[in-house]
Amino acid sequence: MEFVTLQGRDGAFAMPAVGFGTWKAASGQVDDGIAQEAIRAGYRHFDSAEYYGTEEAVGRAIRESGVPREDFTVTSKVWKTHMGRQATLDAFERSLSRFGFDYLDLYFVHWPRYAEGAEDWQGVLLDTWGALEELHDAGRVRALAVSNFKPRHLELLLEHGHVAPVLNQVEFHPGFLQQETRTFCKEHGIAVQAWRPLAQGSLANNDAMSGIAAAHGVSVGQVALRFDWQSGVSVVPKSTSPERMRQNLDIFDFELNEDEMEAIRDIPEGTAWSGLDPDGEWPAGLVQLKVD
Ligand SMILES: NC(=O)c1ccc[n+]([C@@H]2O[C@H](COP(=O)([O-])OP(=O)(O)OC[C@H]3O[C@@H](n4cnc5c(N)ncnc54)[C@H](OP(=O)(O)O)[C@@H]3O)[C@@H](O)[C@H]2O)c1
Numbered sequence: 001m002e003f004v005t006l007q008g009r010d011g012a013f014a015m016p017a018v019g020f021g022t023w024k025a026a027s028g029q030v031d032d033g034i035a036q037e038a039i040r041a042g043y044r045h046f047d048s049a050e051y052y053g054t055e056e057a058v059g060r061a062i063r064e065s066g067v068p069r070e071d072f073t074v075t076s077k078v079w080k081t082h083m084g085r086q087a088t089l090d091a092f093e094r095s096l097s098r099f100g101f102d103y104l105d106l107y108f109v110h111w112p113r114y115a116e117g118a119e120d121w122q123g124v125l126l127d128t129w130g131a132l133e134e135l136h137d138a139g140r141v142r143a144l145a146v147s148n149f150k151p152r153h154l155e156l157l158l159e160h161g162h163v164a165p166v167l168n169q170v171e172f173h174p175g176f177l178q179q180e181t182r183t184f185c186k187e188h189g190i191a192v193q194a195w196r197p198l199a200q201g202s203l204a205n206n207d208a209m210s211g212i213a214a215a216h217g218v219s220v221g222q223v224a225l226r227f228d229w230q231s232g233v234s235v236v237p238k239s240t241s242p243e244r245m246r247q248n249l250d251i252f253d254f255e256l257n258e259d260e261m262e263a264i265r266d267i268p269e270g271t272a273w274s275g276l277d278p279d280g281e282w283p284a285g286l287v288q289l290k291v292d
Contacts, residue, residue, distance in 0.1 A: 019045030021238030035081030175271025
């Protein structure tokens with residue numbers, strides 16, 4: 001395993017470069033059994049969110065694993081519909097109690113805008129960020145992060161906040177490289193992490209990807225993850241298959257050469273994009289989150 005060094009409130013800490021994604025994808029839910037299997041496979045970093053409904057399963061699996069809590073990097077995210085100071089503080093407490101932990105390693109603002117077309121998204125975002133800063137200053141979370149932030153969203157936090165995000169988790173994979181956002185993050189010392197790092201397996205029939213995979217004797221998924229990591233981006237692939245869980249961790253024993261990196265960079269931008277834009281309109285069903 002390789003690691004990304006993040007600057008936390010109490011000093012630097014190391015986050016595994018490959019974490020385990022826990023969003024419930026169509027092929028199966030991430031439940032206790034899957035989370036336990038991921039720990040057995042070697043995952044020590046879990047990407048979670050209140051929206052995913054996986055915090056309880058992840059927390060239970062970690063608590064029952066016999067592996068010390070401090071060996072894990074555990075994250076969660078406040079959802080769009082819980083933004084604003086008090087709603088965010090309440091959402092954090094609910095998340096923490098579902099995990100059964102007394103701190104989180106990273107707490108994210110999941111998306112920069114709380115509602116499509118909302119006029120005062122900047123005010124709501126700053127109130128939300130203020131709540132995260134309170135949690136950070138109180139030692140409830142080691143470091144703060146954001147997800148799906150473009151430069152203009154990040155600029156707002158950097159200008160008005162007193163704690164800077166250490167990580168921006170965005171969609172990134174061959175065919176969706178987000179160059180402008182990555183350049184901005186690099187210039188401001190913000191690490192970038194890929195969600196959907198395998199493009200949900202949809203690049204299996206891409207000729208460039210399958211040719212490179214055959215040349216290295218690995219899978220297209222491993223090529224995608226290796227490309228992400230060699231592009232300076234850590235990854236949180238999700239799998240419900242023990243075999244693919246292990247495969248997705250096994251990306252540090254081969255290296256893509258510059259021609260291979262270039263061939264993957266040449267895959268047209270927008271290929272296998274999820275269609276979710278931080279500033280765009282969303283299907284209504286994706287926005288709602290029931291508060292328990
Ligand atoms: N911040 C955000 O807004 C945001 C948004 C979406 C996702 N995320 C996070 O990112 C994580 C990953 O994203 P994702 O789940 O959408 O997509 P992904 O990790 O790119 O792909 C997961 C899909 O690919 C399959 N798969 C896994 N390993 C594979 C391999 N080696 N080769 C081929 N196919 C493979 C899985 O099926 P099997 O289960 O059958 O292996 C699953 O259907 C999520 O779980 C979540 O934690 C964050």
